[in-house]
Amino acid sequence: MSRVENIGIIDPSRYGEYGISKEDLMWMWRTMMLIRRFEERVVKLFEEKKLVGASHLYIGMEAVATGVMKALDKDDYIVSTYRGHGHALARGIPPRLVMAELFGRATGTNKGLGGSMHVSMYPELGIMMTTAIVGSGIPVAAGLGYAIKYRGEKRVVAAFFGDGAVNTGAFHEGANMIGLWRLPVILVCENNLYGMGGRVDRVTAGSTGFSVIHRALAYNIDGIVVDGFDPVAVYIAARKAAEKARNGGGPTFIEARTYRFLGHNLRDPQRYRSREEVEEWKRKDAVIRLTRILIDNGYASQEELDGIEKQILEEIEDSVRFAQESPYLSFEELYNFIYA
Amino acid sequence: MGEIIMSYAAALRETLREEMRRDPNIVILGEDVGAWGGVFTVTLGLLQEFGPQRVIDTPISEAAIVGAALGMALAGLRPVAEIMYMDFITIAMDQLITHAAKLRFMSGGRIKLPMVIRTQYGIGRAYGPQHSQFVPSWFLQPGIKVVAPSTPADAKGLLKAALREDNPVLFIEAALLYETTGPVPEGDYIIPIGLADIKRKGSDVTIVAISRTVLDALKAAEILSEKHGIEAEVIDPRTLYPLDLKTIFSSVRKTGRLVITTDEIRSGSVAAEILSRVAEDPDTLYSLETAPKIVSSPDMPVPTPAPLEKAYMVNPDKIVNAVITMLR
Ligand SMILES: Cc1ncc(C[n+]2csc(CCOP(=O)(O)OP(=O)(O)O)c2C)c(N)n1
Ligand SMILES: [Mg+2]
Numbered sequence: 001m002s003r004v005e006n007i008g009i010i011d012p013s014r015y016g017e018y019g020i021s022k023e024d025l026m027w028m029w030r031t032m033m034l035i036r037r038f039e040e041r042v043v044k045l046f047e048e049k050k051l052v053g054a055s056h057l058y059i060g061m062e063a064v065a066t067g068v069m070k071a072l073d074k075d076d077y078i079v080s081t082y083r084g085h086g087h088a089l090a091r092g093i094p095p096r097l098v099m100a101e102l103f104g105r106a107t108g109t110n111k112g113l114g115g116s117m118h119v120s121m122y123p124e125l126g127i128m129m130t131t132a133i134v135g136s137g138i139p140v141a142a143g144l145g146y147a148i149k150y151r152g153e154k155r156v157v158a159a160f161f162g163d164g165a166v167n168t169g170a171f172h173e174g175a176n177m178i179g180l181w182r183l184p185v186i187l188v189c190e191n192n193l194y195g196m197g198g199r200v201d202r203v204t205a206g207s208t209g210f211s212v213i214h215r216a217l218a219y220n221i222d223g224i225v226v227d228g229f230d231p232v233a234v235y236i237a238a239r240k241a242a243e244k245a246r247n248g249g250g251p252t253f254i255e256a257r258t259y260r261f262l263g264h265n266l267r268d269p270q271r272y273r274s275r276e277e278v279e280e281w282k283r284k285d286a287v288i289r290l291t292r293i294l295i296d297n298g299y300a301s302q303e304e305l306d307g308i309e310k311q312i313l314e315e316i317e318d319s320v321r322f323a324q325e326s327p328y329l330s331f332e333e334l335y336n337f338i339y340a
Numbered sequence: 341m342g343e344i345i346m347s348y349a350a351a352l353r354e355t356l357r358e359e360m361r362r363d364p365n366i367v368i369l370g371e372d373v374g375a376w377g378g379v380f381t382v383t384l385g386l387l388q389e390f391g392p393q394r395v396i397d398t399p400i401s402e403a404a405i406v407g408a409a410l411g412m413a414l415a416g417l418r419p420v421a422e423i424m425y426m427d428f429i430t431i432a433m434d435q436l437i438t439h440a441a442k443l444r445f446m447s448g449g450r451i452k453l454p455m456v457i458r459t460q461y462g463i464g465r466a467y468g469p470q471h472s473q474f475v476p477s478w479f480l481q482p483g484i485k486v487v488a489p490s491t492p493a494d495a496k497g498l499l500k501a502a503l504r505e506d507n508p509v510l511f512i513e514a515a516l517l518y519e520t521t522g523p524v525p526e527g528d529y530i531i532p533i534g535l536a537d538i539k540r541k542g543s544d545v546t547i548v549a550i551s552r553t554v555l556d557a558l559k560a561a562e563i564l565s566e567k568h569g570i571e572a573e574v575i576d577p578r579t580l581y582p583l584d585l586k587t588i589f590s591s592v593r594k595t596g597r598l599v600i601t602t603d604e605i606r607s608g609s610v611a612a613e614i615l616s617r618v619a620e621d622p623d624t625l626y627s628l629e630t631a632p633k634i635v636s637s638p639d640m641p642v643p644t645p646a647p648l649e650k651a652y653m654v655n656p657d658k659i660v661n662a663v664i665t666m667l668r
Contacts (some may be wrong), residue, residue, distance in 0.1 A: 052646050053466030104466070105643025115468045115644035132470040133428065134400045157362055167399035169431065197376040203399035272375040331651045334643055 002179075004213055004223040007073060007237050009230045012297050018236055022299050028070060028231040029294060030049040032062040032287050034312050035086045040097060041316050042085065042102065046088035046266050050324075051102055054116040054132075063286035064190050065090035067234025068158055068254075071242050077144045078127040079137040079159040080252070082224070083190075084120030091125050099319035105326035113337065134195070135168025137161055142174045145183030145251075156245040158186045158238070162196030164195020166215045167203055179219030184245035186238060187221065187253040190228070192260045197272035216253030222332075226297060228258030237311075259284070344635055350522045351397040351492035352382045352513070355499045355628035356420065360390055366503060368492035369396040369405060370422030370458075379424060380460065380518045406457060410440050410508075410567075413455040418503065423459040426512065427473045432457075439506040441483030444646055452506040456499075460513035463552075463603050463637075464653060472601040474551070474637075476580050476609045479510050483586060484531050486581040488512040490554035492522040494578055499533030505533060512580075514552040514603070536584035538591070542573035545597040545663050548588055553601040553635075553654050559658035570663060580610050585617050589624040598632035601654050601661050606636045633662045 006332070010018065037127040039059045045051040058065070061083075069090040073077070080087040088098050093109060101108025101119040108114075109122050117132040128144060131137045141159035148155045158231075165171050166189065178185045193210055195202055200210040207214070226237040234256055241252035259281040263270045269277075294300040346354070360366045368383060368390075377384030387395040402423055409419035409633050410636040423429045429436070436457065443451050479486045485507055489495040495513070502509040531537075539554060540561050549557035554576045561572040573591050577583055592598050595621035598618060600611040611634045618624050618632065635658050645651055 012626060053644065054468070054471070104648070111644055112645045112648075113468075115466065117470070117621050118644075132468070133431075164400045169401065169403050196379075197372045197374075198397060202397065209352065266377075269376070271377065272372075328645050328647055331648060334640060334648065338640055 002217050002220050002327065003220045004217065006045045006066045007224060007226040009227045010232045010236065012036065012293050018232070020232055021320045024070065025294060026297055027288070028066050028235070029290050030308055030312070031066045031069070031090050031288065032231060033309055034095070034315070035062045035089050036287050037064070037309070037312050038089060038098070038316055039085060041320065043262070043266065044338045045320070046268060049293045053274070054082065055266040056083040056116065057260070057262050057266070058083060060281070060285070061192060062086055062227065063189060063206060063231040063234055064188070064228045064256040067231040068188055068238045070231070071238035072156070074126070075155050076126050076242070077148070077155060077157040079141045079144070079157065080120040080127050080130045081137060081162070082117035082130070083162070084118070084130050085116070087127065088120035088122065090121070091122070091127060093120070093122050093125060095315055095319040096322045099232050100326050101322040101327070104328060105323055106329045107259040107326040111337070114116045116334040120143065135161065135165040135170035136173030138171050139177070141185050141187070142177040142183060145178060145185040146181065149181070150182050154246050156184045156186060156242050158188055160188045160190060163189060163191040163193065163200050164203065171215070175219040175221065177213065178251045179221045182250035186245060187216070187249045187251065189253065189255045190258055191255050192258045194260070194264070194272070195329050198259055198289065199272070211255060215255065221251045221253045223253045225226055225255045228256030229284040229289065231286060231290065246260055253333070262322055341526040343525050345521055346492055346524050347521045348492045348495050348513070349381050349518040349624035351496045352499060353384060353386070354600055357381065357385060357389065357587040359500065359503045362385070362395065363503070365416065365418040366420060367394045367396060367412065367417055368422065369398050370554070371398055371400055371424055373397060373422050378422065378517065382458070383422070384455045386619065388447055402428050402431035403435055406435040406440070409455045409457065410435055410453065413452065413453045418454045420456045420458060420503070423457060424478050424565055425471050426459045426461040426475060429459055436484070436508070437479070437481055441481045444507070445483060452634050453508050454506045456502045456509045458511045458513065460515055462515040462601065463642055464516040464649065465574065466633040466644055466646045466649055469641035476512055477604065477608050477613060480581045480613060484508045484510055484581065485547055485579065486510045486512065487533060487579045489578055490551055490576050492515065492520070492524045493529070494531060494576070496524050497529050498533065498578060500528065500530045501533050504530070509533070512551065520555070531578070534579045534581070534582050534584055536575055536577045536587040538573060538587070539576050540572065540573035540574040542595065544570045544595055545572045545599060545666065546588070546595045547572050547574045547659065547663070548598065548600045549576055550580065550602040550610060552603055556654055556656045557601050557658035557659055560663070563656060564662050568664065570667060572663065577614070583614065583617065588614065588657045589618070590620055592618060592624050593627040596627050596629040597633060597666055598628065599659060599666070600632070601635045601659055603654060604636055606634055609636055609641050627667060632656045633666060635659050635662050644667045
């Protein structure tokens, strides 16, 4: 029978026990800060109408991608979604490529043809697929997992999706296969409480405390509920799931409890939640929290962090310049990409 | 009764409101149709007026949205199911095509399915291949009726008709149409399903334009008239299944030239279906003075980058060029 484990915020005094080094923490901080500042810049670019189209941002959720990506090896497979800017940056896709993709340019991760909703599709770094169709990545994760098992490889698959996705047929059919065939898959549910305007308890049968972890148990998949504002906790959860999968222990469903600080996208009037609720959740801000931990525990000084942040901001400005100076594909070239 | 200028989205909203007041069997279900008000504002305010029993926010479950609508219809309710983007309807294909479209026939004509599936296609907003598809031809299936209004008035008239129809109706809107405005007749304004509309009279060429491209065709007709002295007749089929071939044939017989415009890809399109019908009708076929032409999207997924999407899409210039080439 499958079981559920809870991993709450990890107190800094226990970092040593979990083998968390200063280097690990600095990487996590830098990654989260990069995502945060990148997304803020993207918001501005939309406001200035320099960017158009889809805009599903990752602000508030940085710790999830950061913790999971930290636990993965370079050969592992990832399935990402339309809310993928953070997945892309945390996996190490250069900001230039990510920004150029948002600008639709030929120098982007997918030559501009994916755009915001597919910016993280990057097989070179194992992100094999993105989907803009809620739930559709889960059966694909089953297939990737099957291929790994078939070849006797040591890889794992991490499939990202949201709390809303667990109500799609694709989720249920895919999760059943993953559980049935004991595939090396980590189902990473980014539970940010809402699927567009649909709050977990209003759209999910049997949820308790806004959790969807019962979905895992139905398919004989072990669950870990983790605080999605602590990248260390997420990392520990994902590391555990990955080790288990690599050693033939089968799948894990990680429910990262998080929240998106912005609307579903930049067109969302947010009639379904109050400003107070958003402000309340913002107090858990992962970036602010880790900053304080690093300083209070002597991992880094404010000046050091300011220096890194400055670098990040420069990198982002460079990515915007790079993107804006890059060409689009020509229309004729598009015909080259329809068939292999 | 008078007319009011309103947007396409508002026309749909007010029609839903009027009909829900009239018929307590009408219920709306779909993702974010309630508290959000629909991502294109079509159902905004309806939850407040009719309550959560009649304006139902569903989980992200397209197959079950359409399937549940089917069940509601079997029990005599009149569901209006919303599928947020036409792309997502693929998930509900079994319920719609293999069940809703077949049940009446399989029951020997005993079952009635008063249900409407509203959806929209998103092209023109740089949302890419998975949020832009216009695929009405997949639904040319006996047992379903397919409508695709292009103006606020048609949106109202056809939605009223759909809400009084005892068959499944797929009601296709377009994201780029929601904010367009026009005069809408007040009161019980009903446009029969299966009736085309001549949006502009002309004698030199027939342009059959589907959904959003009606706007392009009308602009093209203005340009053709002003700059080239060519008078185009613009026909909006409005209902894509069953097609009003009579109106199309008689226009073609009059003008002797035919252009069909659509936001579909060329292959397997409703436009191609119309053309094949023209080709099968001797009087219409032999009235053609030149080869007919389809102005559509190319056989390619919709590219995301805005300038490439623009190049991909039908526009008035492409239609003008097609007509001029034909008349040269
Ligand atoms: C099959 C399908 N239905 C509806 C949508 C529209 N849609 C896009 S994102 C979304 C909400 C998804 O919520 P969740 O899974 O919680 O992920 P989140 O956006 O919160 O990260 C919806 C309904 C879609 N893209 N695909
Ligand atoms: Mg969510």
